[in-house]
Amino acid sequence: xxxxxxxxxxxxxxxxxxxxxxxxxxxxxxxxxxxxxxxxxxxxxxxxxxxxxxxxxxxxxxxxxxxxxxxxxxxxxxxxxxxxxxxxxxxxxxxxxxxxxxxxxxxxxxxxxxxxxxxxxxxxxxxxxxxxxxxxxxxxxxxxxxxxxxxxxxxxxxxxxxxxxxxxxxxxxxxxxxxxxxxxxxxxxxxxxxxx
Amino acid sequence: xxxxxxxxxxxxxxxxxxxxxxxxxxxxxxxxxxxxxxxxxxxxxxxxxxxxxxxxxxxxxxxxxxxxxxxxxxxxxxxxxxxxxxxxxxxxxxxxxxxxxxxxxxxxxxxxxxxxxxxxxxxxxxxxxxxxxxxxxxxxxxxxxxxxxxxxxxxxxxxxxxxxxxxxxxxxxxxxxxxxxxxxxxxxxxxxxxxx
Numbered sequence: 001x002x003x004x005x006x007x008x009x010x011x012x013x014x015x016x017x018x019x020x021x022x023x024x025x026x027x028x029x030x031x032x033x034x035x036x037x038x039x040x041x042x043x044x045x046x047x048x049x050x051x052x053x054x055x056x057x058x059x060x061x062x063x064x065x066x067x068x069x070x071x072x073x074x075x076x077x078x079x080x081x082x083x084x085x086x087x088x089x090x091x092x093x094x095x096x097x098x099x100x101x102x103x104x105x106x107x108x109x110x111x112x113x114x115x116x117x118x119x120x121x122x123x124x125x126x127x128x129x130x131x132x133x134x135x136x137x138x139x140x141x142x143x144x145x146x147x148x149x150x151x152x153x154x155x156x157x158x159x160x161x162x163x164x165x166x167x168x169x170x171x172x173x174x175x176x177x178x179x180x181x182x183x184x185x186x187x188x189x190x191x192x193x194x195x196x
Numbered sequence: 197x198x199x200x201x202x203x204x205x206x207x208x209x210x211x212x213x214x215x216x217x218x219x220x221x222x223x224x225x226x227x228x229x230x231x232x233x234x235x236x237x238x239x240x241x242x243x244x245x246x247x248x249x250x251x252x253x254x255x256x257x258x259x260x261x262x263x264x265x266x267x268x269x270x271x272x273x274x275x276x277x278x279x280x281x282x283x284x285x286x287x288x289x290x291x292x293x294x295x296x297x298x299x300x301x302x303x304x305x306x307x308x309x310x311x312x313x314x315x316x317x318x319x320x321x322x323x324x325x326x327x328x329x330x331x332x333x334x335x336x337x338x339x340x341x342x343x344x345x346x347x348x349x350x351x352x353x354x355x356x357x358x359x360x361x362x363x364x365x366x367x368x369x370x371x372x373x374x375x376x377x378x379x380x381x382x383x384x385x386x387x388x389x390x391x392x
Contacts, residue, residue, distance in 0.1 A: 048333045049294070062286045064293040071286035084280040090258045090267035097260040098245070100296035105317060121301060121326060122318030130317060137244045 001026040003068075004043070006033040006052040010108060010162035011065035013196055015053050017158035018069055020194040022076045026055075066096045069155040081155050091149045095156035098134050099163070106131030108163040110170035128172050135177055138164070142179035146186060157187050165196065197222040199264075200239070202229040202248040206304060206358035207261035209392055211249050213354035214265055216390040218272045222251075262292045265351040277351050287345045291352035294330050295359070302327030304359040306366035324368050331373055334360070338375035342382060353383050361392065 003019065003026050005012035019026055031037045031052050039050045047054045047063035054063040055071065062071045073082035082092055105120075110127025113119040121127070138160060141148060148156040165184060167174055174181055187193060199215065199222050201208035215222055227233045227248050235246045243250045243259035250259040251267065258267045269278035278288055301316075306323025309315040317323070334356060337344060344352040361380060363370055370377055383389060 048336055049298075049329060060283055062283075062290065064290045066293045067286045067289035070289045071282050074280070074282035074285055084270070086267050086270035087256055087258075089270055089280075090263045093263035093266045094258065094260045097262045097296050100293050101300055102245075104297055105301040109317075119318070119322075121305075121322050122315070126315075126317050133245060140244055 002029055002056040003027070004029045004031050004046060004052055004054045004056070006031050006038070009033060009052050010166060011051070011104075012053045013162045013194070014065045014158040015055070015068050015072070016194040017161065018072050018077075018081070018155060020192040021153075021158075021190060022072065022081070023192060024072060024076050066100060066159060069096075069159060073155045081153070083150070083154075088150060092154045092156050095148045096159050098137060099156075099159040102130055102134035102137075103160060103163045106134065107167050107170050107172065110172070111163070111166055114170060124171065128170060131167065131170065131172060134160075135164070135167070135172070135174075135180065138183075139177045139179050142183045146183070148183075153187075153190055157190075161187055162196075198225055198252040199223070200225045200227050200242060200248055200250045200252070202227050202234070205229065205248050206362060207247070207300075208249045209358045209390070210261045210354040211251070211264050211268070212390040213357070214268050214273075214277070214351060216388040217349075217354075217386060218268065218277070219388060220268060220272050262296060262355060265292075265355060269351045277349070279346070279350075284346060288350045288352050291344045292355050294333060295352075295355040298326055298330035298333075299356060299359045302330065303363050303366050303368065306368070307359070307362055310366060320367065324366060327363065327366065327368060330356075331360070331363070331368070331370075331376065334379075335373045335375050338379045342379070344379075349383070349386055353386075357383055358392075 003015055005028055037043055038052055044050055046061055049063055053065055053068055055068050062068050083089055106127050109120045110124050113124055145151055147153050199211055201224055227239060233239055234248055240246055242257055245259055249261055249264055251264050258264050279285055302323050305316045306320050309320055341347055343349050
């Protein structure tokens with residue numbers, strides 16, 4: 001399996017976490033985000049959306065971080081990291097969705113604006129407010145459960161972790177979310193969990 | 197199964213489409229979005245994120261439109277609408293992700309701004325530009341394939357259809373996307389496909 005990743009990309013980090021947890025042999029191809037390689041003709045043939053990460057396995061290309069997590073979990077993790085029964089799969093999917101919407105378009109785009117001056121969707125305050133919806137939902141869940149879904153680690157963890165960890169770079173402090181902070185420590189202790 | 201829906205909600209419409217395609221018996225509970233019932237204490241107990249749709253089945257609550265689609269497809273649609281093998285599930289997931297990010301936070305939030313004056317994430321132009329990334333990716337895919345994933349209708353169709361159909365309300369014309377227009381016609385002809 002070939003993994004197309006960016007060195008500062010949180011969406012790429014999600015894959016590095018799962019690949020580490022499941023000890024999946026893979027080759028890394030670094031895409032030079034700084035020089036906009038992800039928007040160049042060669043990479044757009046791999047991912048027409050123009051974003052890292054993407055993976056290539058047995059001739060099939062999968063783009064989007066959640067889709068890549070799903071592929072890796074189903075191929076290498078059995079039912080543990082992503083079950084296939086209706087209730088289990090849907091419960092994990094709730095958090096994948098939160099990661100794709102409020103966390104990505106809120107926390108991550110606010111962070112990217114601060115770090116790179118690129119404001120894709122609105123102001124810092126817009127992004128912070130949108131992202132805080134996700135933090136509130138996660139904080140409440142993690143007050144009642146140790147993990148986001150199914151009372152065990154699943155791909156919901158890497159999906160949500162990456163851009164929650166970097167919330168302070170979007171000028172959103174995590175101290176008001178003690179349950180999230182404790183969950184992050186539990187995540188980091190999982191065998192094979194990659195550092196950022 | 198109980199489905200909590202809003203009458204003008206495109207995310208609710210996604211569920212109505214799949215429930216119709218699969219002929220799933222269900223009870224509809226209308227949440228009064230105009231009077232912000234989705235942000236009230238009673239509904240927040242069902243969905244802490246404060247959004248429709250949600251479903252309740254056998255005592256389990258699932259929130260988020262994609263998670264609800266996943267639940268319904270797995271419970272009532274066998275492998276047809278959402279397969280469980282790594283490659284198939286991941287391919288569908290790519291389009292679910294596009295629906296949750298560029299289509300939701302681009303096309304839908306731009307539309308909501310125009311219709312309701314609520315600008316969650318940036319300006320009309322921000323939302324249009326972000327949404328057009330998804331339209332370009334869909335247009336290219338639908339130039340090569342009749343359906344978004346797996347060369348057959350899957351839950352990728354309702355997931356992406358709802359807020360692509362309403363793109364003109366976000367002042368994004370669909371005429372420059374002839375493959376998308378033809379795909380929308382194919383979708384509407386599927387037996388049981390609900391009108392908006």
